[in-house]
Amino acid sequence: MSVMKRVSLIFKSKANKALDRMEDPRETLDYSYQRQLEMLTQVRRGVADVATSRKRVELQMKSLQQNQNKLEGQAKQALGAGREDLAREALSRRGALQSQLTDLENQYHSLQADEEKLTVASQRLQAKVEAFRMQKETIKATYTAAEAQSRIGEAVSGISEEMGDVGMAVQRAQDKTAQMQARAGAIDELMASGALDDVTGPPRDDIQAELDSMRSGPDIELELQRLRGELGTGSTQAIEGAAAGSDGAAQPAAAGSDGAAQPAAAEQPQAGDGA
Amino acid sequence: MIVRILGEGQLQVDDSAATELNSLDAVLERAVNSGDEAAFRSALVALLDRVRALGTPLAAEVLEPSDSILPRADADLDEVRSMLTDEGYIPG
Numbered sequence: 001m002s003v004m005k006r007v008s009l010i011f012k013s014k015a016n017k018a019l020d021r022m023e024d025p026r027e028t029l030d031y032s033y034q035r036q037l038e039m040l041t042q043v044r045r046g047v048a049d050v051a052t053s054r055k056r057v058e059l060q061m062k063s064l065q066q067n068q069n070k071l072e073g074q075a076k077q078a079l080g081a082g083r084e085d086l087a088r089e090a091l092s093r094r095g096a097l098q099s100q101l102t103d104l105e106n107q108y109h110s111l112q113a114d115e116e117k118l119t120v121a122s123q124r125l126q127a128k129v130e131a132f133r134m135q136k137e138t139i140k141a142t143y144t145a146a147e148a149q150s151r152i153g154e155a156v157s158g159i160s161e162e163m164g165d166v167g168m169a170v171q172r173a174q175d176k177t178a179q180m181q182a183r184a185g186a187i188d189e190l191m192a193s194g195a196l197d198d199v200t201g202p203p204r205d206d207i208q209a210e211l212d213s214m215r216s217g218p219d220i221e222l223e224l225q226r227l228r229g230e231l232g233t234g235s236t237q238a239i240e241g242a243a244a245g246s247d248g249a250a251q252p253a254a255a256g257s258d259g260a261a262q263p264a265a266a267e268q269p270q271a272g273d274g275a
Numbered sequence: 276m277i278v279r280i281l282g283e284g285q286l287q288v289d290d291s292a293a294t295e296l297n298s299l300d301a302v303l304e305r306a307v308n309s310g311d312e313a314a315f316r317s318a319l320v321a322l323l324d325r326v327r328a329l330g331t332p333l334a335a336e337v338l339e340p341s342d343s344i345l346p347r348a349d350a351d352l353d354e355v356r357s358m359l360t361d362e363g364y365i366p367g
Binding site for chain 2: 002003004005006007008010011012015117121123124127128130131132135154155157158159160161165168169
């Protein structure tokens with residue numbers, strides 16, 4: 001039998017079970033209505049859970065981004081001071097954060113989509129529950145138990161199908177949210193452990209550092225080149241504090257003639273062209 | 276006829292579309308039975324796209340049961356299989 005028919009038969013058999021449960025079909029109406037109100041509460045809670053999860057991911061993304069910016073600044077400072085080893089370490093840590101950030105971004109978009117879908121589903125269910133409530137009152141007021149049977153069957157199976165659909169959506173969203181909470185918890189722990197701290201923090205275990213540098217090796221070479229380029233065209237301003245402590249041996253050519261006269265150029269290497 | 280796409284809602288589709296939809300459904304069924312994930316994905320997408328193109332969304336307050344129900348667009352093969360076999364999968 002076809003997929004379409006089989007799925008709808010399974011939904012129908014669920015609805016029929018609900019109908020068979022009561023002696024007086026009119027009792028089915030009240031019972032079903034209670035279930036609907038419970039389901040509405042459940043969906044709204046589901047929407048709230050997903051929103052909470054999304055906000056948490058958002059906060060973590062911000063915090064990781066701040067960390068990355070800090071490490072980038074430190075790498076620049078270290079390079080200016082001739083400490084390439086330290087710059088490498090900072091960039092390697094920054095690289096390690098990037099994969100987590102990408103992961104969080106994906107989670108964020110997925111949660112956002114779930115939240116929108118569940119919100120729409122909850123509005124649709126609410127409209128149906130309201131329609132059901134009105135129909136329920138009409139049926140109870142107008143028909144005898146025997147007469148009411150077929151009308152009740154239609155109303156109940158219509159809404160029971162919607163509840164099955166929404167129920168699956170909520171279940172799925174909750175499973176997913178629980179998984180993401182666990183991953184978010186792991187990142188929080190990682191942050192608390194200091195593993196994601198800046199270079200001046202406590203040293204990490206050497207093997208992990210070695211692994212990180214192997215994983216992101218080529219990227220770091222490129223990053224170092226980029227930073228060298230930035231320092232080369234800019235002034236010595238960006239590395240002021242760090243440079244003072246070193247021998248100055250690492251200073252590239254830019255530190256020579258007119259570089260020191262344009263401290264503002266550090267942020268915008270091309271700004272000096274028109275001056 | 277009324278067709279529900281799970282996770283999206285119900286659509287009113289003209290009865291004249293039944294033949295076309297049934298043949299797309301048959302392709303989907305073969306893909307589910309064969310266990311070919313890629314074939315399953317493209318068959319499901321093709322069927323859902325056609326239903327969406329031919330159908331008009333039903334008003335939210337309509338309480339009619341659907342004639343046919345289709346898996347949601349991002350359902351995977353295992354989910355659809357368990358939906359077809361396990362009644363407990365659908366709450367309500």
